[in-house]
Amino acid sequence: MQLFKENQIKIYNSLTGQKEIFKPINDSHVGMYVCGPTVYSNVHLGNVRTFMSFDMVFRYLKHLGYKVRYVRNITDAGHLENDADAGEDKITKKARLEQIEPMEVVQRYTVDFHNILNTFNFLPPSIEPTATGHIIEQIELINTIINNGFAYEVNGSVYFDVHKFDETNEYGKLSKRKLEDLIHNTRELDGQSDKKNPQDFALWKKAEPQHIMRWPSPWSDGFPGWHLECTAMSTKYLGEQFDIHGGGMDLKFPHHECEIAQNEAAKGKSPVNYWMHANMLELNGQRMSKTTGNTINPGELLSGDNDKMSKAYAPGVIRFFMAQSSYRSVLDLTDDGLLASEKGFNRLMDAIHVLDSLKASKTSSIDINAWKQSCYNAMNDDFNSPILIANLFEGVKYINQIKEGTETLNTEDLSLLKQTINAFVFDVLGLENATKTEAGTDKLSSAVDILIKLRQDARANKDFALSDKIRDELAEAGIQLKDGKDGTTFSLS
Template identity: 85%
Template sequence: MQLFEHNPIKIYNSLSGKKETFTPIETGYVGMYVCGPTVYSNVHLGNVRTFMSFDMVFRYLKHLGYKVRYVRNITDAGHLENDADAGEDKITKKARLEQIEPMEVVQRYTVDFHNILNTFNFLPPSIEPTATGHIIEQIELISTIIENGFGYEVNGSVYFDVHKFNETHEYGKLSKRKLEDLIHNTRELDGQSDKRNPQDFALWKRAEPQHIMRWPSPWSDGFPGWHLECTAMSTKYLGEQFDIHGGGMDLKFPHHECEIAQNEAAKGKSPVNYWMHANMLELNGQRMSKSTGNTVNPDELLSGNNDFFSKAYAPSVIRFFIAQSSYRSVLDLTNDGLLASEKGFYRLMDAVNLLEKLEVSKASTININAWRQSCYDAMNDDFNSPILIANLFEAAKYINQIKEGKETISAEDLATLTNTMNIFVFDVLGLENVVKNDSGTDKLTGAVNVLIKLRQEARANKDFALSDKIRDELAEAGILLKDGKDGTTYSVN
């Protein structure tokens, strides 16, 4: 019997606005799609928080025995500035400013994205498709939408007719917006006058002469709309209807709303049974913003090279900090919060590392099985990682009491306790066992992580001489790198 058979999960479904018992379309199998990054800049911590939430969901579903197909895309074309239907492509703009090819931008920041996620011990998705790799599928999808009467072509561009769609469907049901209440965009933008209505959105855009990224289509040489790619790729790999679609709260409208409309217009079906949205990450009580300077990227947080935090933090400390808040809550990143999380993290690691040193007795004075079930109950309740962590700290208290002789534990219960701690600390939360060392380990970790990232970039660029040089010189200094399927770790001789 698989664990999922007696661990029913409740998921907060953004579509219904309530928790619902999770019932996959096919028993034992889960299809999950999460909107990935637009690779025009370094991944920011808000993205990391979102992807970390769904990494935890992925890990827990796998632990329960589900066969999970996790699809997370890479947006490498079609995402225009300000999430609009007109203006300049974000990747093309970056390429123009740096005077390089757009695909150089894509490669550079895709590598950065993977490096950062490896640093934070993410599991890779099952499939990671790109928008540019699925142009044919997107063209076919547009043709179907036009044939079904919900799309129209004007001057080589194709738009989705929101008002026509709303006559027989409900546009706005995910974001709980009424079409008549939506604010009309009256700005004079390129191509805006081609639309029948301001609420219509682009399925295909005719490329202006200066637009570098373009593909032939029945309507023009151009590029697909941003919303279209996720509809094309999610349904290609997960089917016309699948179990879970995730992303950041900022994508609920218009991106996910448009995905629903496109799928219903093309396939006649609502594509997703459970919509999940991770909430925003703030910095010192304010929204992160590059324009105001209230932002910090992952490398700066890991190295300590920033103006907001008093020290560098290990990746697992940051991961632990994020897990201490529900994925649906706004999370405020502060120096005090990280310091407190660091203390808690190392206290938890100390307890885990004590397990193998505990002495056993004939009988236990604590109910380990009830505690174990409380860990599952927490995760079964919409992946409630804060409650799970509270339960793990309860176990840490037990462990210290057993060490001090205040409680006793049988060999069987100790095996259960050890197994459960390893499952939830390492397999589900994705933490790594880092031992606190007051002789400068934090600074060392930050410095070594920077060198590991430089080595990963060198390997991605096929500069193996530099990659080997970094590894060998670290080894000479007594720092050994170990490459594994989940990234690179280090140990000190």
């Protein structure tokens, strides 16, 4: 179903600093590139938040009926420490410290990356290219940039001439930085003597004798620059111009700025129509940092094996927590926030469980079409997941009102309510139904049903002490009993 024909999306474009109506280059097709991880360590939660944001964008575009080619790369070479042009490759350093081959490092942490994303129910990208798999394309791109007069070779390394480029183009237009300001704020550093100017960045680096990861090129045995990789891979699979380029806010400068410059220098055109940047994730009101100890990784958050949170949290709860904030907002990860999200997540799942048992009436007292459109309006407004979730809880209210008999829906409207809730909760937000995914749920239900029966017997025998004890101890175990006119039900709190 081509829902995109009736849903006009507005995207906040980092390049222009405003929301713009989304018009794909090819009517029903979307090309989207997102900068993937450098696989030298376990994926951190900030990365998970970024990739989760674009997983949601991917999901919504697919839901609307677009044919989406989503490319997310793996950086497995060329990314030097501190995002610099000199120093040690992050992967090579890890290999040296652990005394293993660099590609063992790559394999180990690529597997970890995929496992974590699978745990959080990410859809896989359409294509996941690696930097080492595209060395030839990168060498060809460097040759083109040299031939166009925007790069130069010195002692086996090739650098992009930022000053020459800025004479006819605008370097810094994405990050809103002026070259003269960058010049003023740059100090000379050791090891930069090969460059014409400190602002120039490496397209190819000659490998030192001890550098393991190296490939032959017209200039030297060496390795590509980090910025070059994404330019080569994005344009190979999406064309010289494509629709959406995403990544974390920390990549806007210099990484994405350099991508634009490389592309314009090679192809003479701006590569991307809509630049999207996900904002940062904080922990307890402060920047995450390994040096200060203010950090937590996904595995620790999922297992509860940490000193930052009071308990372990399920993947769906964490995903729900992240969706409650706009992708463009700084998100503060706190125990209180996760506890609140857990309650909201369980309320939502409980309502969906109830929804399956609701009976239709002859008439409708709720305008479900208007409510459905409000859900689409939220996502059409720059993928506003917090407003979508607020609308979904309006749907939860409807479900409870229908259950209690204060509102009614006819067969058609009840079906539309079910379709819409399921589409946005599971297909778009990517949440998984706890009742379907938690191991042993059926056995848990049976056990709780037995306790509910024992409690009912105790109340019938006027043994209120036992009745209260069953209720209170279940509550301590995170199982809430609710007495209603149709009997006693339970929910996980």
